Amino acid sequence: MQLEKGRLSIACVCMVLGFMLVIQFKSTEDIRASQPSQRVEELAARLHQAEAENKELEAEIRDLRGMSGDAKSEKITDDIMMISGMTPLEGPGVIITIDDSAKKAKMENDPNLYLVHDEDILKVVNELRAAGAEALSINGQRLTANSEIRCAGPTISVNNVRSAPPFEIRAIGDKDNLVNSINMRGGVADSLKVWGINLTIQPLDNVWIPAYKATTKYKLATTSSKEEETK
Amino acid sequence: MIYAVVGLLIGGALGFLVPFGIPAGYSSLFSVALMACMDSVFGGIKAACSGTFDDKIFISGFFTNSLMAAFLVYVGDRLGIDLYYVALLAFGLRIFNNLGFIRQHLLKKH
Numbered sequence: 612m613q614l615e616k617g618r619l620s621i622a623c624v625c626m627v628l629g630f631m632l633v634i635q636f637k638s639t640e641d642i643r644a645s646q647p648s649q650r651v652e653e654l655a656a657r658l659h660q661a662e663a664e665n666k667e668l669e670a671e672i673r674d675l676r677g678m679s680g681d682a683k684s685e686k687i688t689d690d691i692m693m694i695s696g697m698t699p700l701e702g703p704g705v706i707i708t709i710d711d712s713a714k715k716a717k718m719e720n721d722p723n724l725y726l727v728h729d730e731d732i733l734k735v736v737n738e739l740r741a742a743g744a745e746a747l748s749i750n751g752q753r754l755t756a757n758s759e760i761r762c763a764g765p766t767i768s769v770n771n772v773r774s775a776p777p778f779e780i781r782a783i784g785d786k787d788n789l790v791n792s793i794n795m796r797g798g799v800a801d802s803l804k805v806w807g808i809n810l811t812i813q814p815l816d817n818v819w820i821p822a823y824k825a826t827t828k829y830k831l832a833t834t835s836s837k838e839e840e841t842k
Numbered sequence: 843m844i845y846a847v848v849g850l851l852i853g854g855a856l857g858f859l860v861p862f863g864i865p866a867g868y869s870s871l872f873s874v875a876l877m878a879c880m881d882s883v884f885g886g887i888k889a890a891c892s893g894t895f896d897d898k899i900f901i902s903g904f905f906t907n908s909l910m911a912a913f914l915v916y917v918g919d920r921l922g923i924d925l926y927y928v929a930l931l932a933f934g935l936r937i938f939n940n941l942g943f944i945r946q947h948l949l950k951k952h
Contacts, residue, residue, distance in 0.1 A: 642869075
């Protein structure tokens with residue numbers, strides 16, 4: 612029979628084939644095994660986070676229950692004062708200064724790119740908030756829930772007060788988190804550096820942030836007793 | 843036939859002992875090469891059944907087919923042509939054709 616002639620060659624070829632089959636089988640198994648384990652890790656992390664949050668909230672409930680009526684309302688008032696920006700605050704944080712570019716604008720580029728804009732400030736503030744900043748101010752103007760950051764000619768208006776560069780942004784929060792959020796690769800600092808805009812970030816143990824100076828008056832809005840919108 | 847089975851077993855054992863697998867990026871190339879190898883083997887068995895088996899053709903076909911298949915798929919990948927599916931389809935069709943031939947041959951013999 613012809614098959615006998617090529618015994619050795621067939622053995623060799625079958626060896627290679629078996630080798631390849633097993634390698635392929637192993638790789639497919641690896642791919643299958645790796646996906647669920649990632650999912651498990653992700654879920655475990657989420658569970659930890661939820662548990663930590665739960666503990667915090669329970670502690671808050673205990674605190675509030677333990678207090679008498681006056682102390683309770685005082686604590687709530689304090690919280691509201693802090694949230695609304697009615698009191699000056701201090702704590703660990705960062706001071707960021709941003710100034711227009713010292714580079715000479717190239718002919719082919721828009722000179723606007725070398726100036727600090729309201730958008731740049733907004734991006735920095737957004738990044739700081741995402742990193743857990745508890746209070747923010749720009750050139751002495753406390754940022755509240757109603758604050759705007761808006762272009763006003765060559766100046767930027769915050770709380771309807773105009774100020775010119777250099778801008779000093781103060782933030783209270785976890786120092787490392789705040790510094791990293793600004794300095795992360797491809798982040799705000801990186802994109803501003805391209806145009807030579809000077810952004811310096813200084814972590815400090817004690818940053819003082821002023822209170823919101825203007826008064827907030829609600830002329831049109833009234834409080835509603837409805838919990839959900841009814842049609 | 844015993845040689846073939848022994849070869850398969852040795853190859854499989856080697857594959858288990860080797861600590862590395864195929865990186866995800868090359869898995870499609872490797873699977874096409876594997877299909878080409880299987881096609882060659884079934885082609886070889888068919889040739890042996892019909893009595894036209896030649897070990898030179900068999901071995902050269904085995905290696906050239908698998909390398910060329912992987913290479914073509916790689917080139918197709920670079921050019922944005924999904925030759926991967928084409929190769930799988932072509933080899934798959936041939937494997938089933940050969941299987942059919944072998945089955946008929948064995949049935950006629952016994």
